[in-house]
Amino acid sequence: MFEFTFLHLLLIASEILVFFVLLHMLYQRRTPESLTVWLLVLFLLPFIGVFLYLLIGTRKINSPRDKLNIELNPIQESLSEHKIDSLLRHNNIAGLTDSNSFRLIPEAVDAYNEVIESLSKAKKSIYISTYVYAHDVTGQAISALLSQKALEGVDVYLLLDAMGSLPIYLWQKPLKKMRQSGVKVEFFQSGLLRPIKNRINLRNHRKMFIIDHETLLSGGMNISDEYMGEDPETKRWRDVLFRSQGPVVYHYFEVFKADWEYACGEDLVLPSVDTNKYGDTQIQVVPSGPDLETDALYEALLQAMYNAQERIWLVTPYFVPDSAFMQALIIAKKRGLDVRLITPDESDHIIADLGRSAYMRELSESDIPIARYSSGMLHAKAILIDHSMAMIGSANIDYRSLFLNYELVSLCYSEDVIEDMEQWMEMLMSHSHYRKPYQGHIRLLLENIMKIFAPLL
Secondary structure (H helix, E strand, O other), X not given: OHHHHHHHHHHHHHHXXXXXXXXXXXXXXXXXXXXXXXXXXXXXXXXXHHXXXXXXOOOOOOXXXXXXXXXXXXXXXXXXXXXXXXXXXXXXXXXXEEEEEEEEEOOHHHHHHHHHHHHXXXXXXXXXXXXXXXXXXXXXXXXXXXXXXXXXXXXXXXXXXXXOOHHHHHOOHHHHHHHHHOOEEEEEOOOOOOOOOOOOOOOEOOOEEEEOOOEEEEEOOOEOOOOOOOOOOOOOOEOOEEEEEOOHHHHHHHHHXXXXXXXXXOOOOOOOOOOOOOXXXXXXXXXXXXXXXXXXXXXXXXXXXXXXXXXXXXXXXXXXXXXXXXXXXXXXXXXXXXXXXXXEOOOOOHHHHHHHHHHHHHHHHOOOOEEEEOOOOEOOOEEEEOOOEEEEEOOOEEHHHHHHOEEEEEEEOOHHHHHHHHXXXXXXXXXXXXXXXXXXXXXXXXXXXHHHXXXXX
């Protein structure tokens, strides 16, 4: 009798928990795929499903104790001819700025040298945000330089994601010298012992170096030997960095300021906008993540693909898009556009490779060429739309980057930048092969199962 009553109460409790989770799911904006997979998990494993949802199911910020929604102040009020700029303005994203310089840095050694040189020249301030910070040769070299600059009187701020930099978060002895030298080091989502309260699933994937409020280095590179280093190594991952000066630096600092305040409570002072003319590159800074009310970047990419007239070239290490993104690519191909996907032959995550297989097979069946980069791991993220827009930054083409992580990209509308990125992508394709997806019943079954659970990856 007791066992029956206990099981009965357990069943009632699980139904109540699932009911409240369902209410929360409906309250948040979600894709149909995300709703479907969460319903499946809750139906099959009620208690485990509720725990998983509390741990990794939250997508947008809803509570005052969470990070405040980010706001970028508009610098130039003139309306742009670019439709994407107009859409982003309606999503409370600041409009594009001109007078910027832009230089693409696609080689690991060049990127490392640029970082070291730029940090060495700092006179007033250094602000760094990165997802991965490793205690390896590259990390130690940058740590030593940051300590030196702090001792010289430069204000140095270093923001690391606790999950992305988990080894150094758990063992912080390598950070001791920097902190003693005056470097301020903080971790984003540092409460790993309280994973539900601190929303560790919402990770800060943004990457930037801001020097003296004048120079910006950003892109997809983290701080570790895998991404950059003094010596050329064939085992390094293929990624990209860019250097820019101009008003774009102000918008990147606004993002850093908001992230830093959330991490430690310190409110940094906004500088004045740099009005010097460094070039004529038009750049629009687009943050994405839980600290925005809408999915502005996702909407902008969809609009760009549907408005494209010539081509859509994608570079991403992980390709797990939602159905709307896939349909936009397939329809573009049917409209006669040059649609291409450039992705690593094998990434660093076997689960991500299994998760992408069904989507890549669907593209292949629609005659969309897939360039599988075969000279190592490709970690860069970029998009070319016609000859009118280029995207570069931290966002992958997957559920996590488009709907969960804190991300940051730059949309560039200038021809010289687009030409440089086109040549870089052509170089990637020259080191790729176009092997068709493997055919097999077991493989197809695994792919379809992984596609069901792709929104959770």
